[in-house]
Amino acid sequence: MASPESAGARFRRAVEEERPLQVAGAINAYSALLAERAGFRALYLSGAGVANASYGYPDLGITQLADVAEDVRRIADVSPLPLLVDIDTGWGGAFNIARSIRELTRAGAGAVHLEDQVQAKRCGHRPGKALVSASEMVDRVRAAVDARPDPAFVIMARTDALASEGLEAAIDRAGRYVEAGADMIFAEAVTELDQYRAFTRAVDVPVLANITEFGRTPLFTVEELGSAGVRLVLYPLSAFRAMSRAAEAVYAAIRRDGTQREVLDSMQTRDELYAVLGYHDYERKLDELFSRDGGEG
Numbered sequence: 462m463a464s465p466e467s468a469g470a471r472f473r474r475a476v477e478e479e480r481p482l483q484v485a486g487a488i489n490a491y492s493a494l495l496a497e498r499a500g501f502r503a504l505y506l507s508g509a510g511v512a513n514a515s516y517g518y519p520d521l522g523i524t525q526l527a528d529v530a531e532d533v534r535r536i537a538d539v540s541p542l543p544l545l546v547d548i549d550t551g552w553g554g555a556f557n558i559a560r561s562i563r564e565l566t567r568a569g570a571g572a573v574h575l576e577d578q579v580q581a582k583r584c585g586h587r588p589g590k591a592l593v594s595a596s597e598m599v600d601r602v603r604a605a606v607d608a609r610p611d612p613a614f615v616i617m618a619r620t621d622a623l624a625s626e627g628l629e630a631a632i633d634r635a636g637r638y639v640e641a642g643a644d645m646i647f648a649e650a651v652t653e654l655d656q657y658r659a660f661t662r663a664v665d666v667p668v669l670a671n672i673t674e675f676g677r678t679p680l681f682t683v684e685e686l687g688s689a690g691v692r693l694v695l696y697p698l699s700a701f702r703a704m705s706r707a708a709e710a711v712y713a714a715i716r717r718d719g720t721q722r723e724v725l726d727s728m729q730t731r732d733e734l735y736a737v738l739g740y741h742d743y744e745r746k747l748d749e750l751f752s753r754d755g756g757e758g
């Protein structure tokens with residue numbers, strides 16, 4: 462029997478088959494199911510999403526491997542879509558990075574991105590980011606590449622250098638990370654389409670554009686990004702931001718009105734929920750397993 466395609470191989474195939482590949486942020490397993498139903502071919506677990514949604518913390522390097530791995534396991538358990546995981550700085554030195562790669566491979570991830578900020582990292586779209594040297598980041602990439610148990614597992618190197626060091630330095634860093642073995646490049650906090658063009662011309666691996674809202678990057682369309690040679694387009698927190706806004710409105714209405722009647726329209730119904738979960742298939746399975754001939758059922 463042929464062995465099933467690894468998560469890394471599935472991620473690479475998605476990048477080949479959809480151009481550019483839209484990667485949907487899913488802050489939990491249920492969101493992963495929703496993204497799959499919307500037709501996405503690949504998922505993303507955001508570091509900010511784990512920190513904000515699972516822990517109620519800001520995106521400042523407070524959450525760790527175990528926190529992220531738990532969310533990866535939950536998503537990979539229910540979704541067949543390949544998952545790209547944000548591992549911030551890898552959470553330590555070479556051996557910590559190696560452990561992160563092995564652990565997340567086991568958890569079901571197909572790809573990770575590792576960034577060149579200092580350990581006390583910040584959101585990529587905030588001021589005051591500090592970077593490690595290019596050679597220190599090269600060591601991080603080497604450690605990650607060396608540790609992967611599956612050669613198809615994708616190591617994506619993220620550079621945050623554009624904001625502080627400028628385009629040329631950021632592209633130079635990207636080139637060095639590719640030489641060190643990075644399979645793909647995450648160009649963070651890019652402000653112009655031409656800058657993406659410069660990245661994609663300079664490196665011969667796929668480049669990702671992070672189209673996060675309310676940040677430094679304009680909301681370029683997938684067509685615009687495709688024409689600049691971008692191969693992956695990321696929407697890390699779009700659904701989370703919308704869910705949060707909807708939840709605020711529902712909480713406020715229930716407190717204000719003493720009933721949720723006015724906000725029912727903004728809710729997914731029970732039937733819709735069950736359709737997403739495949740609830741009735743689970744029930745049928747129970748019936749098959751446990752109904753006894755002639756019994757009470």
Ligand SMILES: C[C@](O)(C(=O)O)[C@H](CC(=O)O)C(=O)O
Pocket residue numbers: 507508509510520547583584585586671673674676697698
């Ligand atoms: C992509 C990102 O690393 C994330 O954790 O989702 C964030 C997204 C954001 O804060 O909007 C980042 O760009 O740093």
Ligand SMILES: [Mg+2]
Pocket residue numbers: 507508509520547549
């Ligand atoms: Mg992040």
